[in-house]
Amino acid sequence: MEKVKCECGHLNPYGTYLCESCGKPLKEEKGKVANMRYEGVARRSQTYKQTPIDKIWNFFSSVKVGIWIIVLLLLTSSLGTLFPQEMYIPPGENPTLYYEQEYGLAGKLYYQLGFHNLYSSWWYMLLIASLGVSLVIASLDRVVPLYRALKTQRVTRHEGFLKRQRIFGEATGITDPDSEMAKAEEILKEKRYNVRRENGNILAEKGRFARWGPYVNHVGLIIFLIGGMLRFFPGMYLDAHVWVREGEQEVISGTNGEYFLRNNEFLIELYDEEDEKYREALQRTGSPVVKTYQTSATLLKRSNEGTVGSETELEEVKDYDIRVNDPLTFEGFSLYQVDYKLNELSQFTFTLENESDENLSDEIQFQVDLNDPQKLYEFDNGYRIEIMEYFPNFVLDDNREPSTLNRIPDNPRIIFEVFPPDVNHEEESGEISLIGIQVNEALNGENDHTIRMLDVEMVDVTGLTIRKDHTLPIISIGGIIFMIGLIQGSYWHHRRIWIQNREGTLLLAGHANKNWQALKNDFQLISDNTHIPSPKDQTEKEDEGVSQNNDPTKQ
Amino acid sequence: MKQRRLIIRSVILIVMLAAIGYTFYNHFSTERGLVDQGDIAPNFVLEDMEGNRLELADLQGEGVYVNFWATYCTYCRDKMAYLQEYYEEYEQEGVKIVSINVNETTLQVERHQQRQGLSYPLFIDRNMLVSNAYGVSSLPATFLIDENGQVIERQIGAKSEEQVLESLNELIPGS
Numbered sequence: 108m109e110k111v112k113c114e115c116g117h118l119n120p121y122g123t124y125l126c127e128s129c130g131k132p133l134k135e136e137k138g139k140v141a142n143m144r145y146e147g148v149a150r151r152s153q154t155y156k157q158t159p160i161d162k163i164w165n166f167f168s169s170v171k172v173g174i175w176i177i178v179l180l181l182l183t184s185s186l187g188t189l190f191p192q193e194m195y196i197p198p199g200e201n202p203t204l205y206y207e208q209e210y211g212l213a214g215k216l217y218y219q220l221g222f223h224n225l226y227s228s229w230w231y232m233l234l235i236a237s238l239g240v241s242l243v244i245a246s247l248d249r250v251v252p253l254y255r256a257l258k259t260q261r262v263t264r265h266e267g268f269l270k271r272q273r274i275f276g277e278a279t280g281i282t283d284p285d286s287e288m289a290k291a292e293e294i295l296k297e298k299r300y301n302v303r304r305e306n307g308n309i310l311a312e313k314g315r316f317a318r319w320g321p322y323v324n325h326v327g328l329i330i331f332l333i334g335g336m337l338r339f340f341p342g343m344y345l346d347a348h349v350w351v352r353e354g355e356q357e358v359i360s361g362t363n364g365e366y367f368l369r370n371n372e373f374l375i376e377l378y379d380e381e382d383e384k385y386r387e388a389l390q391r392t393g394s395p396v397v398k399t400y401q402t403s404a405t406l407l408k409r410s411n412e413g414t415v416g417s418e419t420e421l422e423e424v425k426d427y428d429i430r431v432n433d434p435l436t437f438e439g440f441s442l443y444q445v446d447y448k449l450n451e452l453s454q455f456t457f458t459l460e461n462e463s464d465e466n467l468s469d470e471i472q473f474q475v476d477l478n479d480p481q482k483l484y485e486f487d488n489g490y491r492i493e494i495m496e497y498f499p500n501f502v503l504d505d506n507r508e509p510s511t512l513n514r515i516p517d518n519p520r521i522i523f524e525v526f527p528p529d530v531n532h533e534e535e536s537g538e539i540s541l542i543g544i545q546v547n548e549a550l551n552g553e554n555d556h557t558i559r560m561l562d563v564e565m566v567d568v569t570g571l572t573i574r575k576d577h578t579l580p581i582i583s584i585g586g587i588i589f590m591i592g593l594i595q596g597s598y599w600h601h602r603r604i605w606i607q608n609r610e611g612t613l614l615l616a617g618h619a620n621k622n623w624q625a626l627k628n629d630f631q632l633i634s635d636n637t638h639i640p641s642p643k644d645q646t647e648k649e650d651e652g653v654s655q656n657n658d659p660t661k662q
Numbered sequence: 663m664k665q666r667r668l669i670i671r672s673v674i675l676i677v678m679l680a681a682i683g684y685t686f687y688n689h690f691s692t693e694r695g696l697v698d699q700g701d702i703a704p705n706f707v708l709e710d711m712e713g714n715r716l717e718l719a720d721l722q723g724e725g726v727y728v729n730f731w732a733t734y735c736t737y738c739r740d741k742m743a744y745l746q747e748y749y750e751e752y753e754q755e756g757v758k759i760v761s762i763n764v765n766e767t768t769l770q771v772e773r774h775q776q777r778q779g780l781s782y783p784l785f786i787d788r789n790m791l792v793s794n795a796y797g798v799s800s801l802p803a804t805f806l807i808d809e810n811g812q813v814i815e816r817q818i819g820a821k822s823e824e825q826v827l828e829s830l831n832e833l834i835p836g837s
Contacts, residue, residue, distance in 0.1 A: 163675060240682075333681075336682075336685050363794075364791065414717060480767055513732075514765065
């Protein structure tokens with residue numbers, strides 16, 4: 108038995124409460140008032156025979172399941188905000204230890220349960236995906252039958268349908284029912300109802316499109332989620348960070364090693380502490396406040412001619428001053444100013460001192476470029492200084508041997524070998540010393556000569572965010588459609604008024620999906636201008652329990 | 663009617679499942695390198711410490727073991743010691759070792775070469791052009807390129823002596 112046939116001849120799908128065409132109740136229900144939810148149509152999920160596909164479908168079609176998914180998402184999402192996510196813990200910290208050190212046992216549990224990386228965990232993403240599936244299926248299951256029911260509804264309804272509307276009234280003994288109905292029709296038309304007549308019966312309807320509001324809203328949400336999903340597709344989204352030292356160039360990630368950015372100069376301007384206007388505020392913060400900062404940058408592109416490597420030219424594409432909220436953009440990429448580091452070492456100037464020769468320090472001065480040191484320095488007076496070893500970021504490695512952590516000169520150490528003119532550099536060894544910031548050690552016995560640092564040159568480093576986002580237009584469109592649906596469903600409401608003439612007795616019934624008072628006002632207006640009495644609200648003065656069971660305002 | 667409904671439902675579910683599956687695959691699978699197995703290795707030109715020019719394309723017909731390294735990378739040091747031991751032997755078999763430093767100072771590379779006693783040529787990748795073209799982000803990174811210029815494997819991280827030997831054997835032309 109797939110279909111239920113109503114006495115009016117309409118075939119209704121299995122699970123229908125009220126005949127789609129005439130509205131006759133097909134199932135016995137408790138209470139005086141019919142459940143008008145989804146027009147009493149069968150939701151698609153209510154099939155009598157279930158294949159596995161149907162079972163999955165019905166699971167996601169359930170509003171109960173949908174609500175549970177939302178509740179779970181809310182709970183887990185809020186859990187993720189208890190402690191900072193992994194990407195926001197101080198750089199260089201080991202997350203396995205950090206959470207326990209900072210937050211104790213709770214932190215340890217937090218880490219072990221994977222909440223430190225919650226928003227990209229597989230189960231959180233699965234929850235979001237289920238929400239999307241639930242939205243699609245639940246909406247499809249409801250909007251299709253609702254649309255069909257509202258489209259196929261007839262003007263003449265079954266008496267049982269009218270009697271079981273929340274607003275219902277009977278008027279007998281009206282002298283000229285036809286002219287009264289014509290008057291009522293005029294009034295309703297004036298109130299901008301859409302009036303249909305059939306066999307002397309009236310169906311006045313207004314604001315049906317408000318019924319589609321929730322579904323339009325869902326479509327917006329689904330588009331929004333699709334936009335979010337696209338971020339995981341290759342080439343759609345990039346959010347990376349790059350540090351560029353003044354005078355250096357770095358590759359822009361995501362461009363396949365094709366584009367580079369050179370930092371020509373980094374500028375920073377602080378608020379003037381002497382200025383009357385800011386003095387008070389600056390004293391309150393206690394530290395200097397940045398007014399503006401800027402990177403004068405040049406975008407470079409690897410030339411397509413020739414082979415990659417030592418023969419490749421980098422072509423200058425454009426110069427740009429990157430400021431906060433004023434990014435350098437090219438080919439969908441944007442480079443934003445977000446951070447800076449001041450005063451990183453770039454060059455040392457040394458001199459050589461000898462107790463017995465005071466003029467020596469004037470004669471010998473040399474610079475060591477920390478990004479490309481020379482091997483050998485020779486001087487006119489016969490002195491010769493070699494760099495034996497250079498460690499840009501000095502560290503003792505696992506074997507207790509001097510080494511470097513990376514190629515950034517954050518903690519440079521240099522081992523010099525000094526040959527005075529009387530020492531043969533090919534046969535004898537010179538005076539060896541280890542030099543760094545606040546470090547000056549003789550490595551082979553007492554040295555007659557001392558290397559002194561005269562000057563330090565520093566550069567600034569700019570921190571930029573590399574951003575590419577092709578999903579933003581999709582997400583915006585989703586958001587706009589979401590709002591349209593919300594407004595459509597909230598600021599309009601669907602009202603229907605039935606007036607039927609049954610051999611001189613007028614049956615009046617009304618239904619609204621919300622704002623019943625407006626519907627009652629419309630009935631009042633009819634009764635004020637005609638002899639038709641205003642119908643009653645059947646839920647008033649009724650047993651509370653019953654009216655709640657069948658609350659027709661529920662959507 | 664019943665049949666149609668089943669088909670519609672299945673199609674909708676499959677489409678959604680495919681989209682979600684693809685998203686998860688992208689998110690959780692280990693990322694494929696910019697240059698990876700099966701790709702034609704991008705050509706490059708580098709100069710060694712003596713200024714000798716090397717172009718990858720000239721090595722057609724030979725297996726090429728391209729190794730990106732840095733002085734501060736301990737695993738690279740081990741790997742380069744193994745290569746030092748075997749490179750002459752494999753050169754005769756038609757396997758070339760191309761050892762590329764990731765833009766450290768010439769001084770450091772030279773001292774490293776002396777200290778570790780490396781006698782095969784070392785190349786410095788100025789401005790990281792080659793490293794970036796190959797998508798190298800962690801070291802050591804090795805690309806095994808066969809005699810036709812095709813990448814047969816991309817290896818990241820430490821390798822034992824046996825593994826290095828195995829890779830070198832794989833590279834012997836015609837093997």
